[in-house]
Amino acid sequence: MSDSVICADHGPVRTLTMNRPEARNALNRDLIRALYSALKEADADDAVRAVVLTGTDPAFCAGVDLKEAARDGLTYFAEFKSQSCITAVAEMRTPIIGAINGATFTGGLEVALGCDFLIASERAVFADTHARVGILPGGGMTARLPQFVGLGMARRMSMTGEVVDAARAEKIGLVTEVVAHERLLDRAVELATQIAEVPGPTMVGLKEIYTAGAAPAIDPGLAAEERIAFAQHRDFEGLGDQFRAVSERNKRQIDGG
Secondary structure: OOOOEEEEEEOOEEEEEEOOHHHOOOEOHHHHHHHHHHHHHHHHOOOOOEEEEEEOOOEEEOOEOHHHHHHHOHHHHOHHHHOOHHHHHHOOOOOEEEEEOOEEEOHHHHHHHOOOEEEEEOOOEEEOOHHHHOOOOOOOHHHHHHHHHOHHHHHHHHHHOOOEEHHHHHHHOOOOEEEOHHHHHHHHHHHHHHHHOOOHHHHHHHHHHHHHHHHHHHHHHHHHHHHHHHHHHOOOOOOHHHHHHHHHHHHHHHOOO
16 A cells, blocks of 8 residues: 555554645545545455544645646546545445544545544644635535535535634534544544444444435535536646645645744
């Protein structure tokens, strides 16, 4: 496995840590492929009863790798067609908890929204900056974010690109709990261990029921993103300078500047 994802087992709980700290865990091709493989391997392993997904500090995930996207254009976005780590999170049969340790922006937020639920460090911040980059979300943002925070707040976050801190994220329902930063992983593993104690067939059935119940609200949004967003991605030449500018701004926000 690539060193861009660190895998560790705690009994029946597997932790997967996105590990590109110098790039705030932005999703370059290597991380996309490595995370996709790690998720699929965990889901296929009967010994893994729950998964915790997190990032190496200072960020959970800054989203797409804007420099790579600006350089490679459509070929970069095509990576999400063949080995989408975003889709892989949402399709997990194994329960998966997001342990949000820091900045979670745009595509990183789409990764997080595929988890069954999220807990956050006090340092966590969230934003959907797709519109500010000049592209449309294509990883399920418009379908899944309303399921967490409601339609009005989801539209507000996407239309403004505002940054939501951990306390507010808990208040609006984006995360279920906020803990001290140094306690985050321990708390996530503790919750995952409780999940792992439930008989396997029962938990598989519970996830299936929740997924089926949410599908009527989520599936049309996913289809709309597929139709509209990916059509736009085929025609975004000239956005390179804008991508770079947003990348620098996001970096300042993540660093607290």
